[in-house]
Amino acid sequence: QVQLVESGGGLVQAGGSLRLSCVVSGSTFDNDAIGWRRQAPGKQRELVADITSGGIRNYADSVKDRFTISKDNARNTIYLQMNSLEAEDTAVYYCRLRRGSSVYYGQGTQVTVSS
Secondary structure, three states: OOEEEEEOOEEEEOOOOEEEEEEEEOOOOOOOEEEEEEEOOOOOOEEEEEEOOOOOEEEOOOOOOOEEEEEEHHHOEEEEEEOOOOHHHOEEEEEEEEEOOEEEEOOOEEEEEEO
8 A cells, every 4th residue: 555645844934945755655665656746735746756667857847957866766755845935835745656557646845835
């Protein structure tokens, strides 16, 4: 059973930084794609950053050069370092794991950036 638990969200001023964490159980990351999505009020859930099963990192254009995704296999944890935060980054951030055709999400963590 795959479970994902996010933490690290909060309120931050524009220009500030946050680091999100996601502890994953039921996966060793070997054959799974992992990453982050976000959903702002009234908008669809969107890609933030992914690490494919082949280890390739993908970022949304809006976060390139500001956000960094990483993983710690020993801790079964993925991270999202977010720098130079903007008001437009305000959203609920979800950890996501894809295994074949199955997709799993965590419960989400709120990130609010005040301008």
